[in-house]
Amino acid sequence: MTRNRFAQFLLTLALAPSIASAIAAETPTTTRDSGDAVHLFGYTPKPGMEEQFDSGYQKHLAWHHAHQDPLVWYGWSVTHGPRMGMFIDGTFGAPFAAFDQRVAPAEDGKDADRTFMPFAQPAFREAYRLRRDLSTGTPLEQWQPTSMVEVRHYKVKLGKTVQFEQLAKRMRDVAGGKGVYTWYQGVGGTASPEYMLMVARDGWASFDRVPGDLESALASVDDAATGRQLLAAYAASVDEVTSEIWRYRSEMSLIPSNTSPQP
Structure with missing residues (x-):
C-alpha cells in the first residue's frame, strides 16, 4: 500500500463514525409494529x-x-354501546419505552389545553399490552385501520387468567382465518384482570361472516360435548362483558407515514 493510499485509508476510518451518524440521521425511523404498548x-x-x-x-x-x-394516533367515535358518543384516541404498536421519550410532553399538554380540551370532558386513560400469542392479526400495529372495529372488554375472575387465556387461544384456533381478532391485556386504568378484544370490520356485511365474541366462537366448535365444556369454562372465568362498535375517523387520526391531517 502506498503512502497516499494508506493516508486515505486512515482518513476513511476517522470519518466512518461521522458518516454513519449522518446516514442514520437521514434514515427515517418508525415505531410501526416495533412494540406491544x-x-x-x-x-x-x-x-x-x-x-x-x-x-x-x-x-x-x-x-x-x-x-x-x-x-401513530387513531381516532374513533363510539357509535354503539354504553359509551356511545364518546371520542377515543389511541396509539398502538410502539414499545412502552417510547413513552419515556415523548415529543415535548409539556408543550403537548399545553397545546391540548388550548385547542380541544375546552370543548370536552376527559373520560378515561387506559394502557394495554398486545397479546400476539392470542391474536390472529394485528392491523392497528401495522398502521392499517379498518372502517370500524368491534370492541369487547372481558372482566376476568380472580385466579382465572390462565383458564381464560386458554379459551382465547381456542378462539384463535376455531377462527381458521375467517376473522382478524386482536387481544390486549390491561396494564393500567382497567379492571384487573381485564382483556380487550378488537375485531377488525370493513363494514356491516362482515357481521354476517365473522362472529365477534369469544362465546360465539367457542359455541361453534363441531363437537357438541366439547362446546359445552368450553362454554362452562367460559362462564366460570368471566365476570362481565361489555360490547361496543367504534367508527374510525380518518380526519381525526394521524399516521406518520401519511400526510398531515385535514384542517
Whole structure:
C-alpha cells in the first residue's frame, strides 16, 4: 500500500463514525409494529360543542405532525354501546419505552389545553399490552385501520387468567382465518384482570361472516360435548362483558407515514 493510499485509508476510518451518524440521521425511523404498548384516551365532547371539539383536536394533531411525532394516533367515535358518543384516541404498536421519550410532553399538554380540551370532558386513560400469542392479526400495529372495529372488554375472575387465556387461544384456533381478532391485556386504568378484544370490520356485511365474541366462537366448535365444556369454562372465568362498535375517523387520526391531517 502506498503512502497516499494508506493516508486515505486512515482518513476513511476517522470519518466512518461521522458518516454513519449522518446516514442514520437521514434514515427515517418508525415505531410501526416495533412494540406491544397501547395507550387509549377517552373524551366526551360537551353538549353542542362537537364541531369545536373536532376542529380543536385536528389542530392538535397538526401540532404532533409539525413536531414529527413518530407515534401513530387513531381516532374513533363510539357509535354503539354504553359509551356511545364518546371520542377515543389511541396509539398502538410502539414499545412502552417510547413513552419515556415523548415529543415535548409539556408543550403537548399545553397545546391540548388550548385547542380541544375546552370543548370536552376527559373520560378515561387506559394502557394495554398486545397479546400476539392470542391474536390472529394485528392491523392497528401495522398502521392499517379498518372502517370500524368491534370492541369487547372481558372482566376476568380472580385466579382465572390462565383458564381464560386458554379459551382465547381456542378462539384463535376455531377462527381458521375467517376473522382478524386482536387481544390486549390491561396494564393500567382497567379492571384487573381485564382483556380487550378488537375485531377488525370493513363494514356491516362482515357481521354476517365473522362472529365477534369469544362465546360465539367457542359455541361453534363441531363437537357438541366439547362446546359445552368450553362454554362452562367460559362462564366460570368471566365476570362481565361489555360490547361496543367504534367508527374510525380518518380526519381525526394521524399516521406518520401519511400526510398531515385535514384542517
